Amino acid sequence: MNSTEYIHTNNDKKNISMIAQFPPPIHGLSKAVDTIYHSYLKKEYNFEKIDITNNKLFFFNLFKIWKSKADTCYFTISQSKGGNIRDLVILHFIIRRKKKSIVHLHGGYFGQLVESMNKFQKKFNYKYLKKVDAVIVLSESLKSNFQNIVENNRIHIVSNCVDDEFLISDEEFKVKKEVLKSQKVYRVLYLSNFIESKGYRKVLEMANIEKKLCEKGKLKKFHFDFAGKFFDSKDEKIFLNYIKEKNLEEYITYHGVVTGNKKRELLKKCSIFILLTTYQIEGQPISIIEAMGNGLFIITTKHAGIPDIVVNGKNGLIFEKSCEVVSVYEEMKNITPTLYYQIMLNNREECLNYYTESNYLNNIKEIFDLN
Structure with a gap:
């Protein structure tokens, strides 16, 4: 199966590009994304799947993001410095294409990660994250990961679930x-x-x-x-x-x-x-x-x-x-x-x-x- 896949197409529905890690392997993030992708929501929206699990497909995925006709990009971000560089490039493409953007953080380390970065990488995180339309965190205390970066009214709490x-x-x-x-x-x-x-x-x-x-x-x-x-x-x-x-x-x-x-x-x-x-x-x-x-x-x-x-x-x-x-x-x-x-x-x-x-x-x- 291609790393990019539309599972439903209807011109009357919002097109959402899901730029995320999908199973395998199975872990908290990939499982949560998979739950969305295979839910009743696929009847509500036209989902486009861009699986970023394999970094060897990075440039291929960038091409797909650039060519995507999605109205909104739903993007799960990494909590490592190397993964963050990849994410910054992806965010750059999303913003350049003037897409609506939703960033979903499945963790609690991102804020510490940004503060530990060199001045250059930290600056670009602030620059791009200030431009996203919405950020999702898992619980109230995890909103602090985006303190002084994203306005509070754009940070949403969505707890995980039991399938x-x-x-x-x-x-x-x-x-x-x-x-x-x-x-x-x-x-x-x-x-x-x-x-x-x-x-x-x-x-x-x-x-x-x-x-x-x-x-x-x-x-x-x-x-x-x-x-x-x-x-x-x-x-x-x-x-x-x-x-x-x-x-x-x-x-x-x-x-x-x-x-x-x-x-x-x-x-x-x-x-x-x-x-x-x-x-x-x-x-x-x-x-x-x-x-x-x-x-x-x-x-x-x-x-x-x-x-x-x-x-x-x-x-x-x-x-x-x-x-x-x-x-x-x-x-x-x-x-x-x-x-x-x-x-x-x-x-x-x-x-x-x-x-x-x-x-x-x-x-x-x-x-x-x-x-």
Whole structure:
């Protein structure tokens, strides 16, 4: 398939060029873009797909942007210095062609990135971003990424969502609530890419703490499920060797990359979601929202836009980024069944009220219509 593709053409509808990273690979940004592209919105607008994932197609994509007949360009920007140079060139072309422009930031590091740039690159970011028509960020605190660059009235908040396919039904949730009341072993889920700063090694250590306690006669309380993609085969080997060397096979299940029904079933049977992230370019992890929608208790860190959606004691436990593994494990071990149950209800309700796929798409549509 060509990197540029129209999926619908109707001269009575607004033409929108989606200049973005599409799957594969699957990560928060590409998944969010893909949700828009394959939604009901493709019937509302004429979407043009320009996939900028492969930098080898940079000049080809520039040509397509220059020749595009789109009224509006929807553009997801990078959070690296090299990627930003590419983005500045793309913004230059969009502005020169006098297109309406919507910039979408899927992260929380962009402001720091700009401030760390040399004078020349920083100047051009200010120059071009001041000319865009709208900027989208994931939560209130992430608006600061564009402080003194973009006027506040042009910055819009659109939270991520849980796609409908990964949200269990009300009947399934009812069953899950009943199971929780008599549950003895809680399944703890790490569902994210296997990047060290996402905290997966800390979760491994927690599984080892659990095993040592069980060997001392304590009843088993947790089983740890890991799912996601390794980008380095050496890291995967270290992970699997740790499980083998520590004899953690009884305490850990490694699922690899999960999609579709397999991912849905995993979210359904797990009770706790854990992401002790310090990932530099973190924004608002979709995996947290998916977990909330399926009634999981959230354990995470005060990082990026996470405190905007996770409140300690209401949605789960939220720790400082410097948290110690033993402390996290101890607090998790001491959660009462009553608190588990209440937070399960809180998270399900909050997700259905604010983080559904329909809410996300309607918010995006409102911005598309304004621009």
